[in-house]
Amino acid sequence: MPLFAFIAIDKRQLLTLTGEHLWLVGISMFLAVALGVPMGILLSRRRGLRAVVLGANNIVQTIPSLALFGLLLPVPWLGARADRLAILALTLYALLPVVRNTYAGIAGVDPPVREAAVGMGLTPWQLLWHVELPLASNVIVAGIRTATVITVGVATIAAAIGAGGLGEFIFRGLAMVDNSVILAGAVPAALLALGADLLLGLIQRTLVRTHH
Amino acid sequence: MSDPSGPAIEFVNVHYRIDGKHSLISNLNLSVLRGEALMLLGRSGSGKTTTLKLINRLLAPSEGEVRVDGRSTTEWDVIRLRRHIGYSIQEAGLFPHYTVQENVALVPKLEGWEPARISSRVQEVLQLVGLPFHQFSSRYPDQLSGGQRQRVGLARALAADPPILLMDEPFGALDPMTRAELQHEFMELQKRLRKTVVFVTHDVAEALMLGNRIALMDSGALKGIFTGAEFFRSSDTAVKPYIDAFQAMQQTLKAGD
Ligand SMILES: Nc1ncnc2c1ncn2[C@@H]1O[C@H](COP(=O)(O)OP(=O)(O)O)[C@@H](O)[C@H]1O
Ligand SMILES: [Mg+2]
Numbered sequence: 001m002p003l004f005a006f007i008a009i010d011k012r013q014l015l016t017l018t019g020e021h022l023w024l025v026g027i028s029m030f031l032a033v034a035l036g037v038p039m040g041i042l043l044s045r046r047r048g049l050r051a052v053v054l055g056a057n058n059i060v061q062t063i064p065s066l067a068l069f070g071l072l073l074p075v076p077w078l079g080a081r082a083d084r085l086a087i088l089a090l091t092l093y094a095l096l097p098v099v100r101n102t103y104a105g106i107a108g109v110d111p112p113v114r115e116a117a118v119g120m121g122l123t124p125w126q127l128l129w130h131v132e133l134p135l136a137s138n139v140i141v142a143g144i145r146t147a148t149v150i151t152v153g154v155a156t157i158a159a160a161i162g163a164g165g166l167g168e169f170i171f172r173g174l175a176m177v178d179n180s181v182i183l184a185g186a187v188p189a190a191l192l193a194l195g196a197d198l199l200l201g202l203i204q205r206t207l208v209r210t211h212h
Numbered sequence: 213m214s215d216p217s218g219p220a221i222e223f224v225n226v227h228y229r230i231d232g233k234h235s236l237i238s239n240l241n242l243s244v245l246r247g248e249a250l251m252l253l254g255r256s257g258s259g260k261t262t263t264l265k266l267i268n269r270l271l272a273p274s275e276g277e278v279r280v281d282g283r284s285t286t287e288w289d290v291i292r293l294r295r296h297i298g299y300s301i302q303e304a305g306l307f308p309h310y311t312v313q314e315n316v317a318l319v320p321k322l323e324g325w326e327p328a329r330i331s332s333r334v335q336e337v338l339q340l341v342g343l344p345f346h347q348f349s350s351r352y353p354d355q356l357s358g359g360q361r362q363r364v365g366l367a368r369a370l371a372a373d374p375p376i377l378l379m380d381e382p383f384g385a386l387d388p389m390t391r392a393e394l395q396h397e398f399m400e401l402q403k404r405l406r407k408t409v410v411f412v413t414h415d416v417a418e419a420l421m422l423g424n425r426i427a428l429m430d431s432g433a434l435k436g437i438f439t440g441a442e443f444f445r446s447s448d449t450a451v452k453p454y455i456d457a458f459q460a461m462q463q464t465l466k467a468g469d
Pocket of ligand 1: 230236254255256257258259260261262263
């Protein structure tokens with residue numbers, strides 16, 4: 001059977017599901033960055049929190065994604081809408097790489113550079129803005145890149161709770177025992193992951209170039 | 213608060229301990245006069261860097277008081293204190309993501325100077341340390357030699373024209389030729405600027421050449437303060453090894469002639 005025969009039939013659905021998939025990943029990544037970068041910064045300021053926060057994050061990562069979706073289902077406001085729930089679960093998964101890399105990037109700033117900055121009279125915010133974040137940006141984007149690729153993959157599971165996305169094809173294909181339908185979800189998802197990886201890789205390289 | 217005739221920096225019975233016990237500095241009493249270059253001389257680990265950091269409050273004394281312009285460093289607004297004091301360290305600690313110009317301009321910018329004033333000051337101060345503006349201003353630190361980086365570090369420390377300058381082995385990592393060149397230029401600069409300088413070195417020749425006075429440190433304690441002449445006349449057992457080292461070096465130089 002020709003691999004992409006289904007495309008002729010279901011082009012519109014493919015577009016819709018890809019759109020949903022991108023939406024799930026986009027919102028989750030936005031939240032993961034909006035929460036994860038400040039958390040990483042906080043960890044670099046309060047190193048005592050490090051074990052707790054990274055540990056909690058690690059635990060989330062070890063919960064199988066299907067189980068996490070299931071566990072969140074009974075939560076009142078969340079469970080009411082599948083996409084809310086999916087976004088929360090995806091955000092939790094994406095958080096660890098973002099937090100960890102933000103922390104690592106800041107902790108990796110050359111001690112003499114930080115010391116010179118503090119000694120010159122930069123306030124903690126100025127230190128963060130002028131020195132630490134720019135120098136950590138490459139590592140932070142690398143974390144976002146990893147998180148995005150993971151999220152694109154995990155988002156296929158969201159279909160199991162009815163949140164849509166390319167997983168719809170995968171689960172339907174599994175039910176129908178039809179590989180071509182499975183591939184109709186899996187191949188575009190893989191391409192999305194690849195595309196996101198390339199795009200963020202490009203951004204990363206630009207950062208390295210402008211910062212030497 | 214600021215008595216213009218009083219010392220610029222004063223250590224009064226200063227102790228600095230880590231974890232409340234391990235003592236890095238013990239009972240330090242020391243005055244740095246306005247406009248002098250005081251050399252902190254001592255072997256590695258003797259507490260020179262710690263002493264310097266007590267001045268710009270990167271560290272606070274465990275006991276006693278460090279006074280800058282007559283006021284305890286713990287009473288100063290710490291940001292104001294640090295911007296009142298230029299700080300230049302070994303390997304310069306330049307910001308690798310900033311150009312030379314941006315490195316030097318940062319503190320004036322944070323101080324809210326007008327762009328035109330910043331730009332003319334950056335030009336002036338780079339000229340002062342022997343780096344032509346048009347040639348160096350848009351380079352990044354990794355496009356500079358070690359000596360040039362050190363010059364930028366000095367320019368950056370001087371940018372906002374602080375009355376006090378702290379220099380922690382600024383020439384320590386340079387090759388002998390470049391080091392001699394920078395030492396010479398530092399002397400010329402100091403003749404003109406008359407900053408209050410505290411200069412850390414482990415090199416006795418450097419201390420004798422650049423300083424008005426030498427504060428000799430050993431194991432976290434001050435062994436004495438000497439002018440160059442006093443240093444050579446001193447019979448202090450702490451001084452002797454330095455004189456020996458200095459004379460041995462001169463012998464070697466003569467033998468090489
Ligand atoms: N944060 C620290 N913790 C423990 N020991 C330290 C710390 N900082 C410095 N020391 C020790 O204090 C002593 C003095 O250090 P330092 O002031 O850097 O000496 P110097 O600059 O003269 O080489 C050294 O023995 C050093 O190992
Ligand atoms: Mg030192």
